[in-house]
Each structure stands twice: as C-alpha cells, then as structure tokens.
Amino acid sequence: MSTSHSLWRSGNVRWLGWWTAAHLGALMLIVGLAQDKELTRSLCAWGSDTSRSGAVDFITSWGNPLPVTLLAVVSACVALLRREVMAATTLLAVPYAAALSCSLLKELVERQRPGLACSAAAEGFSFPSGHAVSTTTGFILVALFLSRFLRAPAAHLVLVLAVVCSELVALxxxxxxxxxxxxxxxxxxxxGLWLLLGIVLLGQRRKLRTPEKLRADKSRSAA
Structure with missing residues (x-):
C-alpha cells in the first residue's frame, strides 16, 4: 500500500527549487570569480593524498554506468510488479535520456579534461560531468519512487541519502x-532538469490493467 504525503506532492518541486538555486548560485560564483581552475587544482591536490584516494575511488564508482543502470532496472522491475507501467518507463527512460543529452553536450562543447599532475586517467571530454548527471537523475528519481511506499520520516531519510550520495559522487x-x-x-x-521531468512523469500513476480489470471496466461501461 502506498503512503501519500507532502514529499511526493508540492514538496518535491519546492526542495528541487532550493537545490537548483544553491547549485546555480555556486556555479555563478565560481565563474564570476574565475576560480574554476584554481578550485579544481586545490580539491584535486587534497583528494590525491594516499590516505583519501581509496575512499574517493570507491565513492566515484557508485556513479559508473553499471551500478546506475542496475538501480534503474531493479526499480523499474519493482514498478512493473506493481503494474505501474508509467513509473517503470520513467525509471528507465529518464536516466537514459539524461545520459544521452550529456554525451551530446560533451561532443558539442569539447572541453578538455583538467590534465593536472594529480588527475586520474579518464577518457572523453570534460563538460558536463556524466557521473554528476547520472547520479543526480538516477539516484534521486529512484528515491522519489520508493518514497511512495514509505511513511514520511523514512521517505525523507531515503531522499536525503540519495541526495548525499549523488553529491559525494559529483565531488x-x-x-x-x-x-x-x-x-x-x-x-x-x-x-536536475531531467529529474524534474521524472517527477512529473512519476506523478502519472497509471497501472497496467489485468484481464479481470478490463472485463470489469467493460461491464461498467455497458451498464
């Protein structure tokens, strides 16, 4: 049985608005102060310390294609078991579309990776971060889907964990x-833009109709 609460209603758009404002503000501040390269160099030097590098590698692996894809597939299977075809489609299609848009934008901008002395090996272009896109969309979308079946305190906890994990991967x-x-x-x-679309689509709670349901609907329409 699903539980309805403010997290799933207007609360979703409200917290996503604050989240977007915070990240957009940070982006504008870094660009306005021309601190992008210097901040990157400082964080990279800190993260490359041997006492931290193992933890950083582990955290970044959460945003690799395999875990993100598995999370989307498993959550979509749960939705299908509940006969929620719109939710299942959303949980698969939105993260995929987000990743595709990221790849297209990378090819359009063609920004080279930092190439610092502390930089790890990586292929492809740098802007935007595919890990940041996939975890922001995938992790949080799944958390919002799961929040349907939880009471408010547990639902908030799941959402907070998803947001924290996505932020850690991005960092x-x-x-x-x-x-x-x-x-x-x-x-x-x-x-976040793709997440907003996912929130709208997950709000369309359409279930697959069983043969029994179809016959019942026909009987009511005939009457």
Missing part, C-alpha cells in the same frame, strides 16, 4: 581531477 570527480568544478555543477543542473 569525487573533482577530487580525482577528471572534471573541473564547473563541469560537475553543470552536470548536476542538467540532471
């Missing part, structure tokens, strides 16, 4: 020196 990309700070913030904002 890890700068700590590894494979993205500039602006790349990560832009990726999070792009992911």
């Amino acid at each position: 890890s990309r700068v700590l590894l020196g494979v993205h500039y700070s602006v790349d990560v913030l832009a990726g999070q904002l792009l992911g």
